[in-house]
Amino acid sequence: MLAASVGVGALAPSAVAAPTVDIRVNAGTSLGTVPSSGVGLNTGYGDEHMGDPKPTSLMKAAGVRQLRYPGGSGADDYHWKTHTYGDGSGWIPSNTDFDHFMAIAKKVGAQPILTANYGSGTPKEAADWVKYANVDKGYGVKYWEIGNEVYGNGHYGNGKGWETDNHADKSPKEYGKNLVAYSKAMKAVDPKVKIGAVLTTPGFWPDAEKAPGDTADWNNTVLSIAGGSIDFVIVHWYPGGKTTADLLNTPSRIAGVRSSLRSLIAKYTGSRAASVEIAVTENGAVGSPAQTSQAAALFAPDTYMTWFEQGATHVDWWNLHNGTDQAPTTVHGETDYQDGGILSAGTCAGGKCEPPRDTPFPTYWGIRSLTALAKPGDTMVKSSSGNSSVAVHAVRSSTGGLNVMLINKNPQNAAPVSLSYAGFTPAAGAVTTVSFAKGDTALTTAKRGTAVAQKLPPYSITTLQLKPAPGTAGADKPTPAPTPTAPTPVVSAPGTTGTRAQGEMGAPVGQATPSSTPGDLASTGASNAVVTYSALGGLLVIAAGGVLVLRGRRRRGSYGR
Template identity: 30%
Template sequence: MFAGAGVTLVVLAGAALPGAAGAAAGAPAASAAVTLGATPLGADVAPWDSVFSNSATFARVSPLLKAAGISQLHYGGGVTADLYNWQTNTDIQGCAPNTAFAEFTAKCANTDGVDFGLFSQKARSLGAQSFVTVNYGSGTPALAANWVTESAKAGEAVTNWEIGNESYGCWEVNNWLADPPENYHGYVAGDSTTCPDVTQGNDAGMQTMATSYAANAKHFITAMRNVEPNVRIGVPWAFGNTVGGASVNDNTTWNDTLFSTDGPDINFVDAHWYPFGFGGATDPTGVKKPSDYTVIQSVKTIPSLYAQIQAELNTYAPGAQVIVGETGVSYLPTNVPCTPAGALFAAGDVLEWLAAGAQTVDWWPLDNADNTTDQCVNPEEAMFTSTGAPTSAYYGYLLASKLAQPGAQLSVLSTSSPDVLAFQSVLPGGKVAVALINSSTTSTRKVTFGSSLAGSLAVQNYGPAAGTTLGKITTGPTTTAAAVAGGITLPIESIVVLSERTLKPSTMTLTGSASVKAGTKVTLNGKLALNGVAAPAGVSVKVTRKVTSGKGTSATLTAKTVSGGGFSVTDLPPATGSYAYQASYLSNSYLPASASYAVKITAAKPSLKLKLSATSVKPGQKITVTATLGAPHVNKTLVIYAQPKGGAKRVIKRATVNAKGQISVIYPVKANTTFTLVFGGDTWYTSGTLTAAVKA
């Protein structure tokens, strides 16, 4: 039995664990693992949050949040973020459209229950870092900068700052639209029918909104970094209309415009993922809603969505991180968070995003005042009721926290059933944990899966239970990795977490040249030891190349050890700049090992030749001028200039070199003439010039 503040978790029938058996033939292997950051799990707290504003309720919730590993709290409150003044602790949600910034002290302004000081106090008591969305829609750069200054006070530190909430959407107040560069005076704050996306159409309207935000966000960034140069700043990512909630039709225009303008200045993007709008299968009463099974299965779309974000960042903001600042079942007119489906969705949601590469996943919200007692009976999207009773979403996070721990190596596992989601985590201490989620609401599922589990395993089960709509967590009888390898039967609509012992240690080293001329291959040499002994020949090592500065690209390479545990890899970076190479090893029997090495690719001087067929001629005689470019170049264009004595310098030949790397031109010499060869440079080589002269 597990007991927490206000919650009792009792025994229910758990997973049917088979007897000992050999490893299943052809069991699928794990995907590449992702190392989790310091704050994988988070939650959203609004200024109007009743859990944080009530000391007794917070005392009830605090141990539950700690147990679930909540390490980041996102302060802003959705649309309230663009209506909120942190200095007065008021929002203008109830004020008339086009309410001026000065009216945060007007009678129409609402005083909120959780000011920044109280929020910071509660976050510190939980050991969580703060993520704050500043007021872009009705605020100013100065207000944001003052907030950054305030956060320097003891106990009020903020790790991440975002400029505006979902500023791509017409549901957000955006008073900057009426200012340069757009001067879109047809917009009335708070009136979505006047939004450019509506009045101008999707493409033109989104271009108006994106151009305005990209330009004005720079003013916020400048003001905030003027008071704290190292402040971490992010901006909103927009999903397309294949995502149900908080999405827009022309998200590509928003993302391309924003990141091509502000990409170099940001540290992260904030993606809000709600997989459903008001749509889906229609029930007999006419209310549109997806089935519980569809809700849980929707998390399978996350890897492709993350790939879209990462591709954009690779182009415009290499090194920027992805934070899922809001996610959940908002927009669903159902009681999913009050049923086991809510826990299954929440666990699958957070684990899929983290396994894809997200830094933190924040559940929206902590409390939404939908249920004002301990009973979760009304359609709900929050993690807790207003009295501090957990909903099923909390249980999903609690179970996910068994895998989603700082520094863990998290991966997605393949299984023999499409209804079962599976994840593996190699924890920092070496223990392995696996979560299996059966999304079927009608049938048990017996599945096989490949994993690194070994030895004796602890078992936790979650699923429907008598006496509660939320479902319950139980501790099941222990089993072994050998038994599980033969397959495991999962109860209907359930989560099963298997946890095991510490793996044997492994170590790795990586060396190479710290600086290499462009166009020259980088050679890295490493050694892998397993449990203190050199690895045998043939062990696979993954080597990734990441850009730390410059315009290069990332890449993944592979190597195999030779006798003695050594391995080597060669690479040709595509451009000058700084790169970080990381070699990593992952197996079923040993702790992950990794080693990093930094390499700087410096521009090389081009090899240029300028040859004249004669250096002394009679006036009017023609000569041949031949220019040669050495090693292969990205830029193959050469320019030849001629400047007669007393005359102007002009281009006599501009062309792409031939297969021999040459261009040539015949030139009539009328006076002493100086010829100049110019190469403009490229991603590998610096620019260069060369001169030659002829007398006449």
């Protein structure tokens, strides 16, 4: 059982052998297919190294199938045609303009998702971008977000906010009205484009908030106006946590968030509701003690797969390169560089430097572990664990096999597991495993254990690649699972809405309730908060209730603009 201590959630050594964890896999019940471009990554126009040979090769090997551009909050300041931001006086690398980005996406084999400038742009500027991308250049860019975290524009009383918004009216009503205008202008150029609406994440500030003059909260207002003009909704997922144990338990909250979003979509899009997608265009461990160390590596695949199982079509990790201005910390015996990127930016802080640029952090390997589990189009099947200290995800491959990912969240103790199956009979004998354990610097493929018994190393990801027993390969294909009983929609905790100092991530400050083979896969608010801004105007630190939330959107190097 997870028993968190102060800070990083350390677990006390067990005096007796750990109990066996029961894992059940129902390979005959489908949770849907792995989305073709689901595993995504954020890239920013400030990252002059995103197109270098090593990063592009590493992204491709990790199965990255979607790249988000031109950045986080920087997107609401970015003018694509001139490749400038703000008033144009700031420096931007010349090799990160739109055409360079598209060349990078092609090398990686990733679909682009673009964020149109809502904060300082116009519907015409966005429509011109669609014309250039899809008519003039033939890039066929399908997904377009309208703005980044527009609700962070100061409308909810948090000063000027962190998000550029030059509209005189910064209300959700104004955003909804302009969202319709953007959609109309962009679809007039290319009717095939899909338009995304920025929503607040249910249960996270400023969800359910009403500013003076508002008749409803952000999500209800925006969708009541623009529900007929959009094709997907956008949320950001930074669940944070005071301890690593908190972080590793957050995927259990995703079902409730999805339920709330689906309820909103059904309310405002009517007969189109089933076709309106959910995109998690930023996701990461920012706000927790671990950002580059092993806990974050375990969090990554668990979060991706849980969102996919709940029907999300895109999940984009923040960030390729990020950098940091924070001194490294030690988390469960490992150095954590407090950097939101998956590859080292080579920055220095507090007299200590990161590894050489483009060195993969453990988070990279956590994401790359997904390539051992699934390919796009494979079928996700039901699975369950008898103990929350071990997470499980299972996928039926197109070749008839079954892959099972097991994540041991205990940093100190190995976890013996016993597995049982329905709808699939595994072959006898030792099985192929692909693992990433604490201290590893690559994925390791080995023959280990059997299909029914494994011993998971502490703080590890282990994927079993199972073949069917002889004579059973023609077993029935998985059948769709019945529509799950909807969890209670997420609501903000009492007394936590209406707080005025929030992080740029649009998430709560604090916690609420060796193989190198390339892969194919692609609430609460806070009180008494202190906000610190960088020289470039980006939010860096929020300290609330003893929790330090760091955000690298505009840190040294400006990688994540």
